[in-house]
Amino acid sequence: MRSYKPVVMTVATLSILPFVLATYFSLANTPLFGKAGVTLFATYGAVVLSLLSGIIWGRVIELPENLHGRKLLICCNLLLLTAWGSLLMNTPELSVVLLLLGFVSIYWVEARWLKPSNAHKPYLSMHFSLTSVVCIMHLLVLYPHY
Template sequence: MTNQRISTLLAYLGLLPFFLGALMDYVGSSLPGLPSFIVFATYSAIILSFLGGALWGQVLPQAEHRVALLIVSNVVALLSWAGLLLIFLLGKVALVLLLLGYLLVVLFEVIHKETLSGVIEWKYLTLRSRVTAIVVALHAIVLLNQH
């Protein structure tokens, strides 16, 4: 199996915890001691941090000319951290921060697609845009379900 196929498969499999968390939140279910909102938001923060790190890794070899992308990768990590810190205090704000982080990553990937090291050939941005659209929609569903 090629890296492209594995990456595509992993990207779509990575949506399963988002769907599960959103479904649990929508039907009012939870894990023992963990509200579904917490399950959803913590997974979201971990994945968003992963994306920030991946962005850093793609740009680092060309960092001299890509300062904005390096800064964005750090902003994404900070949004993830803020989202985690705010989950218990301001749940809706945490979800909005996480949602904005996903939009920020895909926006910068699209704007700076020439910088991404060799991933464009296999339609990486199409995959990322599709997965991000689903993730953002699930965030909106969970956000709207909060009282």
């Protein structure tokens, strides 16, 4: 069986670049394509949070005997819908706050309720590192606004 670990690590690490660029545009107060940096940051954050939610959905489907599967699916959807709703209200700062809570919650839910096997421990470690970096960028984006 082919290992996708190097591809996953590379793609996950490169997924930080749009966050870095949006953080820069937000701190520099420079629009890109007519959109404020905080708006770019929030929209990309919603996309990544959707991806992480999809990963959890896949893991729950993969492990149907998990006692917390229903809770996981409901939590993921609530986090996602809340963040998406805040984007619709045209309040990107609120979106960034909700997305920050979403990223922390997704990691916590996954680490707590999806007991990682030895095969998933490197993923969880990478997820923790990337979540930490993304959360720091969320705080940087929010700092000038609050």
